[in-house]
Amino acid sequence: MNTAKHKIDFRPYIMLGALILTWIIFSITTDGVFLNVRNFSNLMRQTSVVGILATGMVLVIVAGHIDLSVGSIVALTGGIAAIVNVWADYGSATSMLIALAAGIIIGAINGWLIAYANIPAFIVTLGGMLVYRGIIKGASGGETIGPLKEEFQFAGTAFLPSYMTFVILAFAVGIIAIWYSNQQKIARAENTSRIIPLLYAIVLLITVVSFLLMLNNYKGVPVQVLILLIISGLVTFIATQIPFGRYVYAIGGNKEAAFYSGINIRKNLFVVYILMGLLAAVAGIIYTAQLGNATAGAGRNLELDAIAACVIGGTSLLGGKGSIPGALLGALVMASLDNGMSLMNIQDFIQDIIKGVILVTAV
Numbered sequence: 001m002n003t004a005k006h007k008i009d010f011r012p013y014i015m016l017g018a019l020i021l022t023w024i025i026f027s028i029t030t031d032g033v034f035l036n037v038r039n040f041s042n043l044m045r046q047t048s049v050v051g052i053l054a055t056g057m058v059l060v061i062v063a064g065h066i067d068l069s070v071g072s073i074v075a076l077t078g079g080i081a082a083i084v085n086v087w088a089d090y091g092s093a094t095s096m097l098i099a100l101a102a103g104i105i106i107g108a109i110n111g112w113l114i115a116y117a118n119i120p121a122f123i124v125t126l127g128g129m130l131v132y133r134g135i136i137k138g139a140s141g142g143e144t145i146g147p148l149k150e151e152f153q154f155a156g157t158a159f160l161p162s163y164m165t166f167v168i169l170a171f172a173v174g175i176i177a178i179w180y181s182n183q184q185k186i187a188r189a190e191n192t193s194r195i196i197p198l199l200y201a202i203v204l205l206i207t208v209v210s211f212l213l214m215l216n217n218y219k220g221v222p223v224q225v226l227i228l229l230i231i232s233g234l235v236t237f238i239a240t241q242i243p244f245g246r247y248v249y250a251i252g253g254n255k256e257a258a259f260y261s262g263i264n265i266r267k268n269l270f271v272v273y274i275l276m277g278l279l280a281a282v283a284g285i286i287y288t289a290q291l292g293n294a295t296a297g298a299g300r301n302l303e304l305d306a307i308a309a310c311v312i313g314g315t316s317l318l319g320g321k322g323s324i325p326g327a328l329l330g331a332l333v334m335a336s337l338d339n340g341m342s343l344m345n346i347q348d349f350i351q352d353i354i355k356g357v358i359l360v361t362a363v
Contacts, residue, residue, distance in 0.1 A: 064319030107277015146293025156289025252319030
């Protein structure tokens with residue numbers, strides 16, 4: 001009998017258990033402040049920017065590469081949007097579209113240099129980290145660009161009406177039901193246990209309901225959290241349900257075998273970096289909207305947070321392995337540590353030490 005089919009991956013459960021334990025510890029040490037509805041809403045908003053970056057970074061790392069420039073892309077695209085919105089006095093929608101276009105162009109530049117010019121991704125994106133930061137420093141003249149128009153700030157500060165929480169819940173239940181049905185078909189076809197998919201579905205349902213009710217008990221679901229959920233769902237679909245996603249995993253798993261299988265490695269790698277640039281621009285817009293202004297120093301170290309979120313969530317730095325839900329879990333762990341230690345007034349250097357130890361331990 002083939003026992004491999006019955007092997008259970010306990011890593012997601014370990015990470016979820018670690019997250020719950022972290023929440024319990026912070027809740028006790030902050031006298032319940034950490035898990036009150038207001039701080040929970042703030043925690044989800046903190047997670048959104050890193051979560052969006054992590055969804056794109058998963059595909060980059062799975063393909064066997066890295067992107068150290070995303071923090072600077074956040075600063076540059078957010079700065080471009082603010083310049084167009086405030087200094088040029090264009091509408092918020094136009095400003096955001098220009099920022100998204102800039103993100104795509106930057107991603108294409110990174111992707112072309114890596115995929116077609118054969119320059120190592122580490123060097124290209126390290127250089128990009130300096131170049132893109134330098135561009136926004138020069139364009140802004142070191143000034144804070146703001147305040148943004150009210151419609152622009154909507155993406156970073158607004159909450160959805162309460163009834164939308166139940167619309168999102170109904171949609172989530174439908175997705176879980178479809179996923180569970182597919183898993184049951186696979187279990188019947190492979191003659192494996194159908195209990196595991198049921199447990200997964202129950203845990204997912206409880207998590208989603210708890211998550212939405214907590215948010216609804218404050219002001220509702222933040223707009224940026226909805227954006228994160230939509231993006232993570234779309235990227236998960238791309239990664240698991242279309243050929244491009246399977247090609248990316250194949251390239252990272254065994255580049256030579258992927259080449260001999262007829263996969264266009266250059267083209268797919270180019271697209272991965274375009275997608276990363278686009279998502280970094282989305283993160284830049286949200287980050288800027290949250291602050292209400294743009295500065296050249298925005299987004300510092302976000303690339304490290306995004307990479308750490310992926311690694312904590314189970315993405316292999318060797319390539320070929322990783323998942324969007326895992327990266328989101330990792331992003332939530334990182335945001336929880338920042339939020340909880342800030343509430344406890346722990347000094348910055350100790351926070352850095354603790355996060356570094358946790359990152360290495362997770363690997």
